[in-house]
Amino acid sequence: SQELEQSPQSLIVQEGKNLTINCTSSKTLYGLYWYKQKYGEGLIFLMMLQKGGEEKSHEKITAKLDEKKQQSSLHITASQPSHAGIYLCGADRSNYQLIWGAGTKLIIKP
Amino acid sequence: DAMVIQNPRYQVTQFGKPVTLSCSQTLNHNVMYWYQQKSSQAPKLLFHYYDKDFNNEADTPDNFQSRRPNTSFCFLDIRSPGLGDAAMYLCATSEGQGGDEQYFGPGTRLTVT
Numbered sequence: 001s002q003e004l005e006q007s008p009q010s011l012i013v014q015e016g017k018n019l020t021i022n023c024t025s026s027k028t029l030y031g032l033y034w035y036k037q038k039y040g041e042g043l044i045f046l047m048m049l050q051k052g053g054e055e056k057s058h059e060k061i062t063a064k065l066d067e068k069k070q071q072s073s074l075h076i077t078a079s080q081p082s083h084a085g086i087y088l089c090g091a092d093r094s095n096y097q098l099i100w101g102a103g104t105k106l107i108i109k110p
Numbered sequence: 111d112a113m114v115i116q117n118p119r120y121q122v123t124q125f126g127k128p129v130t131l132s133c134s135q136t137l138n139h140n141v142m143y144w145y146q147q148k149s150s151q152a153p154k155l156l157f158h159y160y161d162k163d164f165n166n167e168a169d170t171p172d173n174f175q176s177r178r179p180n181t182s183f184c185f186l187d188i189r190s191p192g193l194g195d196a197a198m199y200l201c202a203t204s205e206g207q208g209g210d211e212q213y214f215g216p217g218t219r220l221t222v223t
Contacts (some may be wrong), residue, residue: 004152033211042114042200042214043153088152097210100152 003027004091006101018077020091021104024068031092033062034073037103038085039060046074046087076106084108113137114215116201124189124219131186131218133201142184143177145200147217152205153200156167160207188220195223 005024013019021031031050035043047056052067060077076083086103114135123129134141141160147151157166159178173195177186188195198217204210 020154040198040217040219043212045211047211048211065155078190080130084146097155102150102152105150 003090003099003100006087006089006104008104010105010107011100012107012109013079015089016078018075019079019106020044020076021074021087021106023072023101025071027090027091029065029067029070029072029091032063033090033092033098034066034069034074035088036071036085037088045089078104079108081108081110114201114203114213116170116199116215116218118134118218119216120219120221123188123223125193126190129188129191129220131163131188131201131220133184133186133215134182135184135203135213135214136182137202137203139205140181141198141210141211142178143200143202143204143212144174144184145202146195147198147200156186159160168213191222193221193222196220 004027007022033048034046036046037043047058047063049065051065055064062075065072084106086105088103089101090098117132119148135137143158145155146156153157155167156170156174157176177185198219200217201215202212204212
């Protein structure tokens with residue numbers, strides 16, 4: 001199994017609805033990153049969480065880090081077509097390498 | 111605008127024919143990374159440079175090599191591409207190694223025929 005598990009693997013949401021994507025680590029999280037990837041393109045940085053209980057927001061996207069649960073969630077409020085894409089979580093390891101989840105594919109239905 | 115540029119965006123090569131992918135950055139970052147990403151999978155780190163120091167991942171095949179002639183450029187050389195090497199190759203940069211955001215290029219999609 002992967003060190004970083006993302007759920008769900010894919011998600012189809014009606015435009016305007018809220019959604020949550022989860023990222024769970026099998027090891028202690030030192031830092032957790034959320035990136036977005038459009039099909040066939042590179043990754044775009046969304047936000048980074050470093051402290052337990054930390055919560056960050058950017059426009060309609062909010063990410064939280066639950067250190068005890070070794071989990072992070074990404075919540076999108078009032079989804080729009082521009083939110084469609086693949087969301088990946090990445091985690092710092094003690095050797096300063098980033099490892100990645102397999103991604104959650106988000107489709108927004110008009 | 112400062113950015114990470116990858117060329118070409120699409121590359122087709124024949125089985126066994128050497129191929130080179132290039133990455134350049136205008137961010138003046140110390141660290142440059144090469145990732146391999148196969149369909150519906152997480153990016154897999156192949157290697158990274160911290161300045162001129164090369165760091166190879168233990169499970170990166172010998173078939174993959176890299177060069178960083180200067181701060182701005184980094185190359186990925188695949189000496190003898192196999193069908194299993196068909197993937198998206200992503201280049202990324204960061205200012206430092208620990209806790210720094212990585213900036214990604216658009217990727218090069220490699221097809222092996």
